[in-house]
Amino acid sequence: MSRIAYVDGAYGPLSAAHVSVEDRGFQFGDAVYEVWAVRGGELLDAEGHFTRLRRSLGELRIAEPMGERALRIVLAETVRRNRVKDGIVYLQVSRGAARRDHAFPDPPVRPTIVVTARAADPRAAAARREKGVAVISAPDIRWGRCDIKTVNLLPNILAKEDAKQKGAFEVWLVNADGLVTEGSASNAWIVDASGRLRTAPKTMNILHGITRDALIRLAEERQIAVDERPFTLEEAYAAREAFLSSASNAALPIVAIDGRTIGEGRPGPLARTLSDAYFGASSD
Numbered sequence: 001m002s003r004i005a006y007v008d009g010a011y012g013p014l015s016a017a018h019v020s021v022e023d024r025g026f027q028f029g030d031a032v033y034e035v036w037a038v039r040g041g042e043l044l045d046a047e048g049h050f051t052r053l054r055r056s057l058g059e060l061r062i063a064e065p066m067g068e069r070a071l072r073i074v075l076a077e078t079v080r081r082n083r084v085k086d087g088i089v090y091l092q093v094s095r096g097a098a099r100r101d102h103a104f105p106d107p108p109v110r111p112t113i114v115v116t117a118r119a120a121d122p123r124a125a126a127a128r129r130e131k132g133v134a135v136i137s138a139p140d141i142r143w144g145r146c147d148i149k150t151v152n153l154l155p156n157i158l159a160k161e162d163a164k165q166k167g168a169f170e171v172w173l174v175n176a177d178g179l180v181t182e183g184s185a186s187n188a189w190i191v192d193a194s195g196r197l198r199t200a201p202k203t204m205n206i207l208h209g210i211t212r213d214a215l216i217r218l219a220e221e222r223q224i225a226v227d228e229r230p231f232t233l234e235e236a237y238a239a240r241e242a243f244l245s246s247a248s249n250a251a252l253p254i255v256a257i258d259g260r261t262i263g264e265g266r267p268g269p270l271a272r273t274l275s276d277a278y279f280g281a282s283s284d
């Protein structure tokens with residue numbers, strides 16, 4: 001079965017889907033995106049992702065391409081047409097196509113909207129969670145507005161490729177102050193040497209992960225305190241546990257950082273508790 005994409009009002013085969021070469025997403029990376037996990041055919045944490053999308057669009061002053069109700073229908077229809085039970089649905093919105101000029105088109109043009117969906121293998125994901133993954137570290141060379149979910153991901157993809165070459169699943173980015181900001185496509189967490197659950201605060205230097213928010217809620221419901229305080233790489237090496245969070249990976253235990261074993265070298269109890277809670281909570 002050919003995959004189906006939604007582009008600017010029409011569904012069609014992904015292989016034939018296209019946007020203009022003058023699209024500002026292509027020309028300048030002048031575009032935002034959003035990713036929802038799909039479980040049992042339903043969007044997870046749907047509202048949080050819609051809220052973040054509105055914020056990203058607002059920060060870039062790109063008009064909302066359609067209302068939330070209409071967008072929900074398009075996302076659901078793209079999921080349905082691609083027969084995705086478990087997987088992800090992607091949305092990209094660019095400022096639109098216009099004669100190349102750095103300044104915004106005046107008058108504004110219609111934003112370009114693209115939606116695609118693809119299935120994931122839940123057994124592979126479960127196996128990864130069971131075993132845990134390795135990460136490496138790299139300097140965080142990104143811009144000052146990492147809180148906006150833009151398609152400008154060059155530093156992220158270069159770092160991720162480096163991780164892949166080194167056999168690691170993810171890369172943790174370390175800023176000029178020696179603090180771990182987040183991963184290339186996930187938020188970073190540790191249970192530090194004194195047992196505190198830590199993750200960097202929501203500044204402009206990280207993406208405000210929707211899964212991160214969900215895990216904080218689930219931790220607090222279980223009387224587990226969350227310390228939204230950044231940690232150094234040294235603190236991460238010495239941590240009892242480490243894990244990452246994202247819509248596509250939920251809470252994924254980390255068992256090695258830069259080749260150093262974390263804790264016992266297997267998924268830790270708190271990561272497991274939060275991962276189980278997340279799957280329990282979000283399968284309702």
Ligand code: PMP
Nearest residue numbers: 185186187207209210211246247
């Ligand atoms: N940070 C970055 C840089 C990301 O790309 C992502 C996921 N796309 C996240 C964090 C996690 O965000 P979420 O939990 O909303 O998927």
